[in-house]
Amino acid sequence: MNKTNSASEYPLRRREVAKKIVDVGGNDFLLVSGLGSPNWDFTAAGDRDTFFPLWGAMGGAVPIGLGLALAQPKHRIVVATGDGEMLMGIGSLATVAIQEPKNLVILVFDNERYGETGMQETATAHKADIATIAAGCGISQTMTVRTKEELDLNVVRVFEDQGPILSVIKVKAEPLDFVLPPKDGAYLKDRFRKAVLGDKGIV
Amino acid sequence: MDWWKDIYLSLKEANIKQVAYVPDAGHAKLIEACIADNDIISVPLTSEEEGIGVLAGAWLGGERGVLLMQSSGVGNCINMIGLMRTCRFPFATFITMRGQWHEFNPWQVPMGQGTQPTLSAMDVLTEVVENPEDVGKQAKATLHRAFTGMQATALLLHQKLVPLKTFGK
Numbered sequence: 001m002n003k004t005n006s007a008s009e010y011p012l013r014r015r016e017v018a019k020k021i022v023d024v025g026g027n028d029f030l031l032v033s034g035l036g037s038p039n040w041d042f043t044a045a046g047d048r049d050t051f052f053p054l055w056g057a058m059g060g061a062v063p064i065g066l067g068l069a070l071a072q073p074k075h076r077i078v079v080a081t082g083d084g085e086m087l088m089g090i091g092s093l094a095t096v097a098i099q100e101p102k103n104l105v106i107l108v109f110d111n112e113r114y115g116e117t118g119m120q121e122t123a124t125a126h127k128a129d130i131a132t133i134a135a136g137c138g139i140s141q142t143m144t145v146r147t148k149e150e151l152d153l154n155v156v157r158v159f160e161d162q163g164p165i166l167s168v169i170k171v172k173a174e175p176l177d178f179v180l181p182p183k184d185g186a187y188l189k190d191r192f193r194k195a196v197l198g199d200k201g202i203v
Numbered sequence: 204m205d206w207w208k209d210i211y212l213s214l215k216e217a218n219i220k221q222v223a224y225v226p227d228a229g230h231a232k233l234i235e236a237c238i239a240d241n242d243i244i245s246v247p248l249t250s251e252e253e254g255i256g257v258l259a260g261a262w263l264g265g266e267r268g269v270l271l272m273q274s275s276g277v278g279n280c281i282n283m284i285g286l287m288r289t290c291r292f293p294f295a296t297f298i299t300m301r302g303q304w305h306e307f308n309p310w311q312v313p314m315g316q317g318t319q320p321t322l323s324a325m326d327v328l329t330e331v332v333e334n335p336e337d338v339g340k341q342a343k344a345t346l347h348r349a350f351t352g353m354q355a356t357a358l359l360l361h362q363k364l365v366p367l368k369t370f371g372k
Contacts, residue, residue, distance in 0.1 A: 057255075057256065057286040059252065059283070060252070061256075063254070063259075064257070067223075067262075069260070069264075070260075070261065071220070071221070089252075099244070186289075186290055188290065200265075
């Protein structure tokens, strides 16, 4: 294994990226955040009933976002996940490409690390390129964002361009404080359904 | 062997909108019928565990879905099934069984024999159906248990229901 990694020096900070996405996205988008740091990032930006943070189900963020996107075609669906979580469910990108959901955006916060287990390197610290994999699966719009200027352009596209979109956002590998959303899954599910579907969301 | 039509009718009656699947010989005709149905979104998967996520997402968005798979696919889903129990999502899956009787391929036996115990271990309620004439009512009961009873549930379609696979021998 050749170590050439410098993710600890990447300029983009994940908490600031999440805040920018929330600020630009307004109140209409629905969020599925993948196991680990993306949950803490978006909770730090301000927890909402329309956020569904995953405390488990590693590899499941994109499939959940897909089922939601197919059920709610009028809402923009944002899946925000990490590189480790995305790699575990990497086949789901091929599944998304078949459905071509125009309202689905996948944001991979790529710090090239498994954050929850001690910042061990993922495959993206070595050879894997998730944007290239996504393009190979047939995701119509893929990109990699590395700078603040690229991020400013990209965040607008996330909410305006036709999906499916996958954007890899290279973020600094850094230990951050936990900012925890609620963890009771039944509560998270029910509050989300009530926010999206109204009273009929509660059965 | 038209029992698949009874499952299809039960899906329609239960207002199922998303059908996730990995291609399977036992479910082939049912899958074809779902693909041909404009009121159902058919979602072919690369691995069965994606289907668990898709159904969770469908429910978050107000739609009902089911997962069609073979017994070997159950093993691919086990950790993800925890999502259904933790969040109390309704869950219905229809599983064509291998490794039960007249199994030509020994590689199908371990997961076939492990299907019901592993589902039970993950708190998924299981029923087995062997007779073609019982499939329809069992399918309806499975969907009722999931979407009215709010449970995680699987209907295991015994290998007797599917044509024997002999690899030309």
